[in-house]
Amino acid sequence: MKRKIIIEIISSLLILLFLYASVSKWLAFKTFIGEMNNQPFPNWMTPYLVWGIPIIEVLISIGLMFEKTRVSALYASFVLMTAFTIYTVAILLHAFDYVPCSCGGVIRKLTWPQHLFFNLFFVVISLLGIWLKKREPVEAVRTAGA
Template sequence: MLSIPLINMKRKIVIEILSSLLILLFVYTGVSKWLDFKTFTGQMNNQPLPNWMTPILVWTLPAVEIIISGFLMFDKTQLIGFRASLVLMLLFTLYTLLVLLKTFGRIPCSCGGVIENLSWPQHLVFNLFFVGVALAGMILKRKEKLKIS
């Protein structure tokens, strides 16, 4: 039987792996949006959203991704980071589901980098994977905090 310190150490390692996956995702997507800002802005204008939202979204979405990454980097803010990751990934997943259900008249994409090469069903699987990562991280981090308290 594993001792409690060993279980806690394994939990910490898993939490770090989960947070690292989300950090890589959000830093990559956030920075790629800023590096190709003109294309990203054009893609956001192509979304089935009111155009007045574009100036807000093109600045806040990458910033939120980077801020969430910052929360995930530090032990004291990791739970907030996991929760925020879960919310953001659920929103992305909902959007992907709406596209797959043909809710919009056209199929836009504002993904950056290699992610834009995924088909919409692949996007859904990709997003669901990261929903699972965020959810698992949140659950493990909450258990860790409860053990400490």
């Protein structure tokens, strides 16, 4: 029972993060496009990124809401947050000629080291969620999915 509550908390935190991030991008869409054009990626990628990232965040959130798709969504959360974390580390290591930012809302207020710890927290809880889901008794998984 305790495991299930922890998994629900982890899923809820990730849902809040990804829904908040996607909505903040869409609410300031022109700003988001401009910031994506300021990234160290070729500008031809911008249309794919400005639509793809928020849509992926919403899809992950939806996947986290359902028992049948939760493990896949936890893996997707882990991959996406790991990618964001690697990007943050690259910024902290001065891998780019300038410091880009496309963070929205209150996340924009974080310093890059704070951003790194923020991202690492979500990487770790994604991994913890995966680990806890994999350790669930088979019977609990069968009855939860029915």
